[in-house]
Amino acid sequence: MLIFDGMSDLSAREFVADFFGSFTREVIAGGDAAAIVDRYYTPDIEQIADGVTLDRQRLIDHLRPVRKNLVSCSYDVHEAIRTGDRVAARFTIRAELRRGRTITTEVYLFGELAPDGRMRRTTQATRDVTVA
Amino acid sequence: MTTFKVLGMTCSHCVGFVTEALEELPGVESVEIDLSTGTVALATDRPVEPAAIRAAVEAAGYEVER
Numbered sequence: 001m002l003i004f005d006g007m008s009d010l011s012a013r014e015f016v017a018d019f020f021g022s023f024t025r026e027v028i029a030g031g032d033a034a035a036i037v038d039r040y041y042t043p044d045i046e047q048i049a050d051g052v053t054l055d056r057q058r059l060i061d062h063l064r065p066v067r068k069n070l071v072s073c074s075y076d077v078h079e080a081i082r083t084g085d086r087v088a089a090r091f092t093i094r095a096e097l098r099r100g101r102t103i104t105t106e107v108y109l110f111g112e113l114a115p116d117g118r119m120r121r122t123t124q125a126t127r128d129v130t131v132a
Numbered sequence: 133m134t135t136f137k138v139l140g141m142t143c144s145h146c147v148g149f150v151t152e153a154l155e156e157l158p159g160v161e162s163v164e165i166d167l168s169t170g171t172v173a174l175a176t177d178r179p180v181e182p183a184a185i186r187a188a189v190e191a192a193g194y195e196v197e198r
Contacts, residue, residue, distance in 0.1 A: 050167070052142050062142055065193025069149040095145055099156065103148040128144050 012080035016089040016109075019119070024073045033063040042120045049124040071096045085120075087111045092129070104130045134174040137197035138189055141170055146194070153192035157184055170197070 023040045027033070037060050041047075047054040054062060073095045080089035088110050095103045106129050112121040138150055150172065151163045159178040165171070174180065186196045 049143055052167075054142060058142065061140070062146075065140070065146060065149055068191075068193040069152070070145070093145075095148070097148060097152055099152050101148060101152045103145060105144050126144055 012082040012087060012089065013077040015082065016080045016087065016091060017075050017077045020075045020091075020093075021073075024070075024075075027063050027066055028070060028072070030067070033060045037063070040118055042114045042118045045120060047119075047122045047124070049122075050126055069097050071098055085113045085115070087113060102130065103128070134176060134180065134185070136172055136185070137170045138165075138172050138194050139170060139197055140194045141165070141167055143167075149192045150189060150194055153188045154185070157188055 019040065023036070026036045026039075037045075037056060041056065041059065043056055045054075045056050045059060047059060073093060075091055075093055077089055077091040080087065080091075082088075090106070090108050093103075093105045093107060095105070097103065105126050108125045110123045111119055114120045141147060141150060144167070147165045147167050151165060154160055154163045154172070154174060157180055159176045159180050160174055161177055162175040164173040164175075174185070189196050
């Protein structure tokens, strides 16, 4: 994971792509789910996606079905900005499932980062743009 | 139409995981899921055993509400 310190030359787009891409790769690769979540998210994480709130434990629990079903996942970040500890981005996730289905989701994200680069809070709206 | 609730779905990918698992069941013609309520509606061309539905959902990592 690349660390966001607010001073880096790393672009916001690169940061967002690396953050979620690296997290997902670690999840798929296996290993301790709690340890992976704790590397990317603060203990008080609040992730709200389409009105559904996940805290740390629910985020950890979510990784079990993800591992069962997901083969690969790519993040195409269309635009992103960052100011201080805040980041906003619009990106597309392409998820390949174990039985062959591909799910394409466009995401609009607002995030708050901790000083160490971990995500502290995100609010996301998503829409399924999968082409049948 | 068969309807039931699935516990644990939190995002559109969860919906895709459960949809894919249920579409594998013989007789299932379509799967509609309301993420906000966890409600799943199955259209089938023959009776599908509840145990088979439950097993498919559990294999995907979720649980059918009892």
